[in-house]
Amino acid sequence: MQNQLAGRGTLLRDRVFMWLLFISLAIGVLTLAILLIYVTVKGWPRLDLRLFTNMPSVRDAQNAGAQSAITGTIWVISFTALIALPTGVLAALHLEEFARPDSRFQRFIEINIQNLAAVPSIVYGILGLAVFARALALGQSVITASLTLALLVLPVIIISTREALRAVPRNIRDGSLALGATEWQTAYRQTLPAAIPGIATGTILALSRAIGEAAPLLLLGAVSFITFNPDGVLSGYTTLPIQIFNWTKESREEFQVLAAATIVVLLLLLLAMNFVAIWIRNRTQKRW
């Protein structure tokens, strides 16, 4: 008697498809792994404390470090967050909770935000140069860089905040409003707190993109070697991607090693930020 439950055997087509999926995945993972191993091996001789304690130099490769780039990155990204986070969250809150979704103005704004998120970063550099550096005469300063990067991440923060707000169920808002809370009370006491994990995740990912940006800052004129830490928002600055860019332009092999070591620092910073974002997301998954 024939066994009716016997499988038909794995079809060739299925197996080919599985392999295609696997290869696609492997390409992504392998590229990242090779890159990481390459820069780590190459930068290894200079991956030590000097990177954090010493200032950059174009002459003395042995004692050059990236301290001003590290502090510069922290300064620039902190002010970027300080500007973009409240602006983005309030804008999203308005669009999601208060604006009438049927108005033409609202739809116009929505399409614009989607478009802004797709604008190449160098275009923001041009805007920053014209408006912040020149028109507002803020020059080549931390605040110019922060304002420019804030514009760059703003659409992403708005979009991810709106998604986080939308994920808060309607019946939480109804419950609050039915108790005689105003729409504003409902927004800041219920909807916003419930959306914080999603907002945090989206913001961290947006900021980690901004940290890696060199193009808009180069356009703003951040090309010189800066051998001091910023001491205010109007101070000059350099950042990790700019410093890497500068060293890779040097012909001496020592500077290539230094660049590789700095890339490792930058990558670790980005990985750490993404790890925090994933951790927040997993820790607060689905309560309703």
Next chain:
Amino acid sequence: MNQNGDITMHLDHALSPRGASIPLEVSDPVFTLDDVSVFYGDYEAIRNVTLPIGKNEITAFIGPSGCGKSTLLRSFNRMNDLILGSHLKGVVAYHGTDIYGPDVDPIEVRRKVGMVFQKPNVFPKSIYENVAYGPKVNGAKGNLDDVVEECLTRAALWNEVKDDLKKSAYALSGGQQQRLVIARCIAVKPEVILMDEPCASLDPIATAKIEDLMVELANDYTIVIVTHNMQQAARVSDRTAFFTAELDDNEVRHGRLVEFGRTRELFSSPGDTRTEDYISGRFG
């Protein structure tokens, strides 16, 4: 009209299923609906409802799903305002004041008329904060421990949660969550409590607890409950309104009020064959 005083008394008041003495006609209305129709855009979900809600009575809305019971219930506390495109015709009067009148603040209406939803919608906060939320948004300052204890006690939940007030409300069972929603509602000191199928997602034991609680609360509050469960309406309510959905000349469905009366009479001798069919289970 009956000439004999004794018989009139007897006819006028009758004991409701929960044992309350209920007059034939609503004598002390909290709400009176006069020719109320509610629209979603152009669609008239429920039309021409005229109905009183008696003070400290439990009024049940029954009828097949989609006949506009929830829609009508949400017009008592202006929750329909939050649905884009919805509007109302007719008069919803609360102690004689049209709550859709020009100088009425819907927020004030919602402070007087609380609501319990079909799915327990506790807030993602602690049990304590869930109860304290209403008083806080209504401007209460200082320590709310006493209010929280009193409301949880009234909602028959205090003994089960008194040691876990700081725990998340999500840790509670569905039935406990629904009682927490009731506690949260009475913390605002409303006069009326609207309940939209409050037991729809609960098991029979949890349902029985909520029903006991409703009967208990009717001493101090006016309750309007929408229910799918006819036995529930027959067990707890003093008056019942039966709704159905009917096709108009253009083949569009609208909810209509078919019959309104004291629960005992409506269930034992319905005045309309549609009511009779529905309560005897012969309805779709």
